[in-house]
Amino acid sequence: MIYVSRHEHFNAAHKLYNSSWTKEKNEEVFGPCANENWHGHNFDLIVTVKGEPNQDTGFVVDLKKLSTLIRKEVIEVFDHKNLNLDVEVMRGKMASTENMAIEIWKILQSTLPNITSTARLHCVKLYETPRNFVEYFG
């Protein structure tokens, strides 16, 4: 078994704001992340799949195809968007990196079979800043 990873990136705006709470409670819990006028990040996304290398190509998965898949199914959806307003899969959920990673996993889990019949999704790693990141293994 070999683990193969591809690094992509996107930029987005969001705020951390629980609409069932008062403004004061949101500011107490989320601090400046609750700014009602939004803030934003450069997100770095690393997607890892696992499998056996194909004898003919030497590839677990064609990384150009994996890159194209991630760009079409994930980057198109999240890039230059407002995570609270523009992204269907985030609707009704807190716009945290944790929840983003879970939704990105779901998207890739259902679309990875479009480019490979043998490799399986292993990990979605998402950096919100160079110092804060999450990993989800399904």
Place this chain on the structure above:
Amino acid sequence: MIYVSRHEHFNAAHKLYNSSWTKEKNEEVFGPCANENWHGHNFDLIVTVKGEPNQDTGFVVDLKKLSTLIRKEVIEVFDHKNLNLDVEVMRGKMASTENMAIEIWKILQSTLPNITSTARLHCVKLYETPRNFVEYFG
């Protein structure tokens, strides 16, 4: 003459939108950056000052003081903010990295004398993404 630099960072939302243009022209010129619901970035800021090292300290400028100055005068103003709505110095200007660098220069030019009587501001370098950055020398 020695050049001394300090690296800080902040996160912010913005959009590139010229309000004297139609929505169509904005989308044509700025593409996804014109998204009316905003997007955002992790900005990396490198401030360079120049001067002679002080004989007693070996410092051109105390980098802890420079860091504190940048955080108080620049980061406080830009961090977790909407560059179009929340930042006074950007009002009426396009929220481009170029214009941000010029405004950051003005702030530091007028406040640097608070921490040093000998060192002078040399450069404001601002990364919008790891692949796009600007430099301003006044």
Place this chain on the structure above:
Amino acid sequence: MIYVSRHEHFNAAHKLYNSSWTKEKNEEVFGPCANENWHGHNFDLIVTVKGEPNQDTGFVVDLKKLSTLIRKEVIEVFDHKNLNLDVEVMRGKMASTENMAIEIWKILQSTLPNITSTARLHCVKLYETPRNFVEYFG
């Protein structure tokens, strides 16, 4: 289960020197790292905790709280210190990155419950240089 990580850093001096050995044996085994006058490093520390995201916040753990905990309990203890002379938890142990990671794990294992009742410590990753690092999972 989601894994959430926070990156912090500190600077310290140390030497690799086994006081039950001769100076010659120390130099033979540890080379320049045995320099009796010390050398030092910028250490990069990545702390990973794991848990389920909270429904109200979207967080496994509040990363600002995790950062504050690491700074108070670990960085305060190790930063700008001599690992052989100044750091209580390293006393009587070789000042290797391996032993530092174990001691940092112990500190965080006992103090993480102060900021979360659901997330658990998963990994302490410690870079001594960009090319040398260790990981400890308890």
Place this chain on the structure above:
Amino acid sequence: MIYVSRHEHFNAAHKLYNSSWTKEKNEEVFGPCANENWHGHNFDLIVTVKGEPNQDTGFVVDLKKLSTLIRKEVIEVFDHKNLNLDVEVMRGKMASTENMAIEIWKILQSTLPNITSTARLHCVKLYETPRNFVEYFG
């Protein structure tokens, strides 16, 4: 158990070309990577071993010895080479990062006992570019 890692690097040329296929099929599958005149990369290699720290040294493994081993057994073999023409262990295999990682694992698996009787090989991580990398755990 502690995991200890060392980062090395090398440069090499290769092409992705399956000689049992037509030129057209190679270009269709591998795109510009099939260029018959070769292309190349700066490879980054991270080798991880695991074990208990030695009481006398504080080390799982002496990282200078591990670095020397990797340089002698791996870097000497791959650095400034053509992976398709010059590297014996790659002969008859597709010059993919996956296959390189497997061969590097085999080399280190058989030579690591030369420098340690207690630590065991855990992972070979190989970056072909900063955005594409593979991991192999044996």
Place this chain on the structure above:
Amino acid sequence: MIYVSRHEHFNAAHKLYNSSWTKEKNEEVFGPCANENWHGHNFDLIVTVKGEPNQDTGFVVDLKKLSTLIRKEVIEVFDHKNLNLDVEVMRGKMASTENMAIEIWKILQSTLPNITSTARLHCVKLYETPRNFVEYFG
């Protein structure tokens, strides 16, 4: 005057080989870089242009247009190529990073006016490895 930079990358094979010298002299001067079967690198290219920000856009130059220009005029020419065999502008020249930077400058100097009438080329910075790089200012 503001300086605006865009970072792109490409991969290529080359060798350092002066055909008017003997094989022995090439190996003496260029060491492993003279390997007749080629080696290769991931090149990082940073292009800097300078000018005044446009009042309507806030831009010195549209960085999407600059990126497109670099990709079309430079990356297309150098990426996944053999610098000694496949790249017309390098013919008859040593395939050193210095000479590459000069040729990239010439290409951009003559094509930059296609995307801007006000900004001027300032610097071509080319990394052959993360530790070796050159800068050319025309």
Place this chain on the structure above:
Amino acid sequence: MIYVSRHEHFNAAHKLYNSSWTKEKNEEVFGPCANENWHGHNFDLIVTVKGEPNQDTGFVVDLKKLSTLIRKEVIEVFDHKNLNLDVEVMRGKMASTENMAIEIWKILQSTLPNITSTARLHCVKLYETPRNFVEYFG
């Protein structure tokens, strides 16, 4: 004129302590950097030379020779040393990054002619941490 740069690194211990001051004044001015038991850093050093590329080699300077020179004349002197106690050229000077850059410049200015008769020293850039660095141009 082309500018060619080589990146090297070393580790060292130091303290910022002016022996003509009281301990209290040192702690007031230098904070934790005045710790009498030392602290330390991974220093990153980038040396830039300038000149015309040689027609026969394509090189401004042979970067392997420049690397060897820096390692022999600078790294040997500073690496795994105590900057206050072990480094002759720093004696009697504050162990600041500014003063280190000046001394490294002097060393390279006098020894660069050993490897090149045409290239001249342009810049010594020294990172004390990834966020603090200085540049000296002579």
